[in-house]
Structures are given as C-alpha cells and as structure tokens.
Amino acid sequence: MxxxxxxxxxxxxxxxxxxxxxxxxxxxxxxxxxxxxxxxxxxxxxxxxxxxxxxxxxxxxxxxxxxxxxxxxxxxxxxxxxxxxxxxxxxxxxxxxxxxxxxxxxxxxxxxxxxxxxxxxxxxxxxxxxxxxxxxxxxxxxxxxxASPLGSPGRSHARVGDAVFVTGPLGGSLFRGRHLRPEPRVAEAAALLRATTLHAMIDLSDGLSSDLGHILDESGGLGAVLDADAIPIHPDAIDMAREDGVPALRHALDDGEDFELCFTVPADAAEAIVNGPPDGVVLHRIGTIVATPGVRLRGSDGRITAVEPRGFDHFRGPSPP
Amino acid sequence: MxxxxxxxxxxxxxxxxxxxxxxxxxxxxxxxxxxxxxxxxxxxxxxxxxxxxxxxxxxxxxxxxxxxxxxxxxxxxxxxxxxxxxxxxxxxxxxxxxxxxxxxxxxxxxxxxxxxxxxxxxxxxxxxxxxxxxxxxxxxxxxxxxASPLGSPGRSHARVGDAVFVTGPLGGSLFRGRHLRPEPRVAEAAALLRATTLHAMIDLSDGLSSDLGHILDESGGLGAVLDADAIPIHPDAIDMAREDGVPALRHALDDGEDFELCFTVPADAAEAIVNGPPDGVVLHRIGTIVATPGVRLRGSDGRITAVEPRGFDHFRGPSPP
The missing domain is CATH 3.30.1330.10 (PurM-like, N-terminal domain)
Structure with missing residues (x-):
C-alpha cells in the first residue's frame, strides 16, 4: 500500500x-x-x-x-x-x-x-x-x-530517624543507554503509598546524592547516613567503573537518570515493609535520616565520610550523553 | 543593597x-x-x-x-x-x-x-x-x-447561515511588534458565552483566512463569504501596506498574531448581539457561513473572489519576525 x-x-x-x-x-x-x-x-x-x-x-x-x-x-x-x-x-x-x-x-x-x-x-x-x-x-x-486521595508524599516531610529506601540498583545509566529507557515506578509508588507511611519521596533523576539532598534541604536542613554496603549498584555502574576508573559506588551515588524511587519512612514502618514489602516492589534500605545536615557514607570499616552532592547543573559541565 | x-x-x-x-x-x-x-x-x-x-x-x-x-x-x-x-x-x-x-x-x-x-x-x-x-x-x-460550566465553543459546530464576527482590527501585527504583546480576550469570550449562542470560536493566531479555514474544515467542509468592507483593518496593516505594497486588506486576512477572537453565531443571535453587545466587547460582523467550501470575499462592487488561505507553515517560509 x-x-x-x-x-x-x-x-x-x-x-x-x-x-x-x-x-x-x-x-x-x-x-x-x-x-x-x-x-x-x-x-x-x-x-x-x-x-x-x-x-x-x-x-x-x-x-x-x-x-x-x-x-x-x-x-x-x-x-x-x-x-x-x-x-x-x-x-x-x-x-x-x-x-x-x-x-x-x-x-x-x-x-x-x-x-x-x-x-x-x-x-x-x-x-x-x-x-x-x-x-x-x-x-x-x-x-x-x-493526585491520590491518600495524599502525595512530596519532599519536605522527612524526619530524623526515618529509614531511607531506594527501589532498585543505581549508577551507570549512560553506559548502555539505560537513561533513554526510564521505567517509571508508578505502580510501585501507589503500592507504597497504600502500604506504609511515606514521609518524603523523589525519583532519582539527578543522582542519589543530589536528589536525596533535595529531600534533606526541603525538610529543613537534615542529613542522612547511608550504608555503603547497602546501596544497590547496577551492573552498568560496575562495567563503567572498569572503563573510567571511577568507583562503581560513586556512579551509584552520583550518576542519575536511574528513575528509581528514593523515599523515607519512620523506623517502625520501615521494619514492617522490609518484612512484608508490597507485591512487585523491590526495596533496598540504604540508610537513616539524621539531624546533622549533609549526606554521609558509612563504609564497611565503620568510617563515616561526607558525600559531596554532585547535582547535574545544565549551565555547566559537559553533555551527559 | x-x-x-x-x-x-x-x-x-x-x-x-x-x-x-x-x-x-x-x-x-x-x-x-x-x-x-x-x-x-x-x-x-x-x-x-x-x-x-x-x-x-x-x-x-x-x-x-x-x-x-x-x-x-x-x-x-x-x-x-x-x-x-x-x-x-x-x-x-x-x-x-x-x-x-x-x-x-x-x-x-x-x-x-x-x-x-x-x-x-x-x-x-x-x-x-x-x-x-x-x-x-x-x-x-x-x-x-x-472550562466554563456553560460549555466550550470549539471549532467544529459552525452552521450554514451563521454570522461570522471578529473582536478587533486585524493585520500588520509584525510591523510594530504588536505580535509580541497579545491581548488575550478572556473576559470577552466569557461575556460572549454568557450572552449568545457560540457555534464555533478560535483565536486569530495564524491569520483570519487560515483560522476561519480551520473552523470551516472542522465543521464538515463549509465555506464563508466575507464582506471586504466589513473587515476591520488595523492601522499597522495600513502602514505596512504603504511599505510593502501588499494591500492592507490582504494583511488583515493573512497576517495572523492579532489574537482577536473569530466566532460564529446563528443569524438571529447575531442581530441580538449587534444591537446589544456585551459590555466591553468590540464586535465586527464580517460575513456569513455558507455551504460551498472555502473562504470568499465580496468586494464593494459585489464581485466575489476566492481567498487562498495562507496558513503560516513553520516547516517552510521565512521567519515571521
């Protein structure tokens, strides 16, 4: 024809x-x-x-x-x-x-x-x-x-003591073009809203260090301590690390465009969803909200180091692709 | 400071x-x-x-x-x-x-x-x-x-016999930069919706010949006969005609970005709003919807000529400014 x-x-x-x-x-x-x-x-x-x-x-x-x-x-x-x-x-x-x-x-x-x-x-x-x-x-x-009749989490109500979660492995989204194929977590977010008490939620577009930073800033200048061993690292981040020599964990913290959700819930609610996560929702508990501002990382050796948020600023820097 | x-x-x-x-x-x-x-x-x-x-x-x-x-x-x-x-x-x-x-x-x-x-x-x-x-x-x-609870006029319900109106003088909007200063007819449209039976309405962005053409096409392939003497010509169109030699009436028909409203109402309703227009609404009755497709112009001598719609196509043509 x-x-x-x-x-x-x-x-x-x-x-x-x-x-x-x-x-x-x-x-x-x-x-x-x-x-x-x-x-x-x-x-x-x-x-x-x-x-x-x-x-x-x-x-x-x-x-x-x-x-x-x-x-x-x-x-x-x-x-x-x-x-x-x-x-x-x-x-x-x-x-x-x-x-x-x-x-x-x-x-x-x-x-x-x-x-x-x-x-x-x-x-x-x-x-x-x-x-x-x-x-x-x-x-x-x-x-x-x-908006859900149950409300919208927003970014500004994280509280000290909240557990921090992400819904999937992070980093290296540019390496094989995964940044072009976002998997928006619509059903997962709705299931979480029904299942638990979401204090704050954001999708990871700028990168964990920077997006979690938005939650911390907008919740009144809080901080977070993340467990290095608990942060799920995407295979792309590992392969990318082999090529560029930047540690895979840094890729997971900074790369962005994973489009997983990052959210915080009160400690008791955290126990409950870890033990019985909503159907089809992958959960990684990666850290805790604290009063001291800034994102920090606890290594396997127990040492705590500051994480410089490396937000992607479109006014500077090279093109991401 | x-x-x-x-x-x-x-x-x-x-x-x-x-x-x-x-x-x-x-x-x-x-x-x-x-x-x-x-x-x-x-x-x-x-x-x-x-x-x-x-x-x-x-x-x-x-x-x-x-x-x-x-x-x-x-x-x-x-x-x-x-x-x-x-x-x-x-x-x-x-x-x-x-x-x-x-x-x-x-x-x-x-x-x-x-x-x-x-x-x-x-x-x-x-x-x-x-x-x-x-x-x-x-x-x-x-x-x-x-949307108003009274409804939205849209473009597809003009009928044969409708009167065609515009809310202000047309043409030459590029000449003194008037295209940069739209005066959206929000209050006028609301007043007209309350006052009369709007069959179809559009804002004049592409130009009268082309925007009225959208109404005619989407109302099932109708036509319109416009009275050349009734079309309100903006002073900018007259000044522009002096410079470029294109008749001011052509500017009024084709130029676009006047952001006046063009609308059609049944003939009896037309009489009523001409005799008692809504407060603050300028009305020019410029023609009639007819069954024969296309826009035509009736000159002062009674002669009727076809108007070629000259829609602005962003894929071609020079930049409008």
Whole structure:
C-alpha cells in the first residue's frame, strides 16, 4: 500500500493525528481533537502537573539514538515525576522544535516513541505544538495526573530517624543507554503509598546524592547516613567503573537518570515493609535520616565520610550523553 | 543593597522562586514549591490544557526584542488559546532552553515577562524546567484552565447561515511588534458565552483566512463569504501596506498574531448581539457561513473572489519576525 508523501507542518500534524486512537469522554477526553486547547476530565480533586524539556546535545544525541528513543525518554521522565508523587498519570501535551532538514522523519519517530511510553501507562496525548527550525531537536512534555486521595508524599516531610529506601540498583545509566529507557515506578509508588507511611519521596533523576539532598534541604536542613554496603549498584555502574576508573559506588551515588524511587519512612514502618514489602516492589534500605545536615557514607570499616552532592547543573559541565 | 551574583542553574531557579508570591491552597496550589510536580486544585469538572513553544529566530528575535517581551508573548499566546475556549486560565508551567552565554540574564528577563502577563490574568506559574545549552532560546508554556460550566465553543459546530464576527482590527501585527504583546480576550469570550449562542470560536493566531479555514474544515467542509468592507483593518496593516505594497486588506486576512477572537453565531443571535453587545466587547460582523467550501470575499462592487488561505507553515517560509 502506498502512502502519500508527507510535506509540511500540517501534513505531519495530520499524520500524527491519524495514528492516534479516537479519544472519547470515556477516556476522559472531551471536545474536538482539532482545538488548540484540549478538554480533559479529571476524577480527583487535586491535579498534578509536571514538565520536562529535553534538548539534542544536552540530554541525548539524536544522531546516535534516533527520535523514537528520545520520544520514549521524554514521556518517561515526566511520568516518573508523577510517580514520585504517587499519582496517576493521565494526559500529556507535547511541544517540539524539529530540525527542519529531517522534520517529518524525526517527528514521526518521536511520536512513535512518545506513544509507546504513554500507552504503557494509559496516558493520552491530548495536545501539542509542532514546529520546525534550523536548530537542534527540542521536545517538551507536560504531564497532567491525578493526585491520590491518600495524599502525595512530596519532599519536605522527612524526619530524623526515618529509614531511607531506594527501589532498585543505581549508577551507570549512560553506559548502555539505560537513561533513554526510564521505567517509571508508578505502580510501585501507589503500592507504597497504600502500604506504609511515606514521609518524603523523589525519583532519582539527578543522582542519589543530589536528589536525596533535595529531600534533606526541603525538610529543613537534615542529613542522612547511608550504608555503603547497602546501596544497590547496577551492573552498568560496575562495567563503567572498569572503563573510567571511577568507583562503581560513586556512579551509584552520583550518576542519575536511574528513575528509581528514593523515599523515607519512620523506623517502625520501615521494619514492617522490609518484612512484608508490597507485591512487585523491590526495596533496598540504604540508610537513616539524621539531624546533622549533609549526606554521609558509612563504609564497611565503620568510617563515616561526607558525600559531596554532585547535582547535574545544565549551565555547566559537559553533555551527559 | 547588594545582591549575591547568580551562578548556575540552581542559582537562577532559586532567584526565580524567591520572586514568586507564596502560593497557598487558597490560590488553588497545594504541595511544596520544590516538588518536580506541582499539585493544583481545579474547581470545574472539565480542564483545559494547551501548549505553545516559541523559538528564537522563528517566533521572535531575542537580540532585537529582549527576553521580557518573549516571556510576555509566550504566556499570552497560551492564555489566548484558553480564551478561544471561553475558559478561565489558572495555572502554567514553563520549560526553557536558555542560551548558555547569557543564561541568567535571559532567564531573569523571561521570567519577568512571563509573570507580567500571567499576573494580568491571575495565572499562577506552578512549575517548570530550566535548562541551558549552546542553542538559541526556546520557551514552552503549558497552560491549564477551567472550562466554563456553560460549555466550550470549539471549532467544529459552525452552521450554514451563521454570522461570522471578529473582536478587533486585524493585520500588520509584525510591523510594530504588536505580535509580541497579545491581548488575550478572556473576559470577552466569557461575556460572549454568557450572552449568545457560540457555534464555533478560535483565536486569530495564524491569520483570519487560515483560522476561519480551520473552523470551516472542522465543521464538515463549509465555506464563508466575507464582506471586504466589513473587515476591520488595523492601522499597522495600513502602514505596512504603504511599505510593502501588499494591500492592507490582504494583511488583515493573512497576517495572523492579532489574537482577536473569530466566532460564529446563528443569524438571529447575531442581530441580538449587534444591537446589544456585551459590555466591553468590540464586535465586527464580517460575513456569513455558507455551504460551498472555502473562504470568499465580496468586494464593494459585489464581485466575489476566492481567498487562498495562507496558513503560516513553520516547516517552510521565512521567519515571521
């Protein structure tokens, strides 16, 4: 079957729309697809909103990874932000600046990747803005979700004595491109919210040292002591350590883009979820919240050393990929 | 009073946050400012979502207009999309890619412009993503609004016999930079929704010929006959015509970025609002919806000519500024 060649912005927009499932009020989508403004129906009183922009050369290299991987990541990092609030992702809008030379092919690949990740979490893409220009690819996704009626953990209520957990192995996400394939912990977060008392939660995008630092800062300047032996190290971090000589543990602490959850619960609740974790949730208890500010590491020899948070600052530093 | 110099992404984010008013549940904002994901409370059952991305060199020239004008426009075009749905704009998120060389100054100016427009419409900026890179400035705003309980006009219900209206003079918005200073018709749209039967409505961003074309297409392939003498021509279009030799009427039909509303109402309702327009709403009745597809123009001599819709296609053509 031959297809018409696609030319121009309106042609690409038509193509993208044609491939979308027809959305109805049963999907929570009202109004017309063609409107500049989508109309959606939310079931909960409180609405979650998050946005993340990815730029070629900063967050990925289009020429190396292709547009589908970019779309998958752009949708995934936003879903992960809703997971950190233990919410339900529902609707997304997508704004893109496509490199003009390849606009149609890049737009199509990007759309496929966006939809692949969105479909996995029953997220409907309800609107967007499609542009082309002489610059590199930029994609900005905004995700709208529903807060749980049980509440949202946020970052600011960690307390001294809380146990610190993560939901999976960390580090080296750049080594084999795992940073392009986030696995947002939506179901895990919801299960944890039901099962325990979440004082604070965040998804690991900047890296454990830096993201846990956000929780500590926003909870009034607390600290954490982490057990070096308890921090789960991803095989990618070990392989990366072999190549670059940076200890695998440093990769686990600093690399970021693991998209696992990091959360704190009161000590007694910690015992309970360690003994009976929610179905399908991997838990690693890695340390304790303390009053003295800063992240510190207790080595196998019992020695405690400070961990310098190494947040990824987009204004400096080399490109992550 | 001396201020600390701002360095890096986190410094700029701190500065922006420090200048924001503290938002509380009374403002509809719940949760913590620091969360990657904002929590907002909506009062209506149906939620409007729209997103628009502006890129340096495509939608503005940063070096000529400065970051504050860009912020003002980026927020305004999104508010205008909510106005076209006769909704109430409530919350915005802003994702930016700042040119690294000037990231802090551009970020600060942009924020001032975004806030200036947001404040005028009581819109709260509840989240964002701040990045810097080697490319040109990109800003992507997503706006969340509340649909009116009276409904949203949309674009797809124009009918044969409807009268076509616009809310103000058109054309030449690029000539003196008026395209940078949108005046979103939020109150006007709400007043019209209360006062009359809106079959279809759109904000004029691409240009009358093209935006009215969207209504005609999405209403099942209708047409419109416009009275050349009734189309309100902006003084900028007249001055621009003097310079470029393109008739002022063509500018009014094609230029775009006027951000006036274009809407259709049944003929009997049209009489009523012409005789008693809602307070503060400027109305120009410019034509009639007909069954024969396409936009046509009736000249003062009674001759009818076809108007080729000249939609702005970002994949082609020169930069609009």
């Amino acid at each position: 031959s297809e018409q060649p696609i030319t121009g912005e309106f042609g690409l927009i038509e193509w993208i729309r044609g491939r979308r499932p027809a959305l109805t009020p049963e999907d929570g989508v009202f109004g017309d697809v063609g409107d500049d403004c989508a109309t959606v129906g939310l079931r909960e009183r409180l609405t979650l909103v998050t946005t993340d922009m990815l730029m070629d050369g900063r967050h990925f290299r289009l020429a190396e990874v292709g547009p589908e991987a970019v779309g998958n990541k752009a949708m995934g990092v936003n879903i992960s932000d809703v997971a950190a609030m233990a919410g339900v992702p529902r609707f997304a809008t997508v704004a893109v600046a496509l490199p003009r030379r390849d606009a149609v092919a890049v737009g199509q690949g990007l759309d496929a990747g966006l939809r692949r990740m969105a479909d996995r979490f029953s997220v409907h893409i309800v609107g967007g803005d499609t542009n082309a220009w002489d610059g590199p690819l930029v994609v900005s996704v905004t995700l709208i979700g529903e | 001396s201020e600390q110099p701002i360095t890096g992404e986190f410094g700029l984010i701190e500065w922006i946050r420090g200048r924001r008013p503290a938002l509380t549940p009374e403002d509809g904002v719940f949760g913590d400012v620091g969360d990657d994901c904002a929590t907002v409370g909506l009062r209506e059952r149906l939620t409007l979502v729209t997103t628009d991305m502006l890129m340096d060199g495509r939608h503005f020239r940063l070096a000529e207009v400065g970051p504050e004008a860009v912020g003002n426009k980026a927020m305004g075009v999104n508010i205008s999309d909510v106005a076209a749905m006769a909704g109430v704009p409530r919350f915005a998120t802003v994702a930016v890619a700042l040119p690294r060389r000037d990231a802090v100054a551009v970020g600060q100016g942009l924020d001032a412009g975004l806030r200036r427009m947001a404040d005028r419409f009581s819109v709260h900026i509840v989240g964002g993503d701040t990045n810097a890179w080697d490319g040109p400035l990109v800003v992507s705003v997503t706006l969340i609004g509340e």
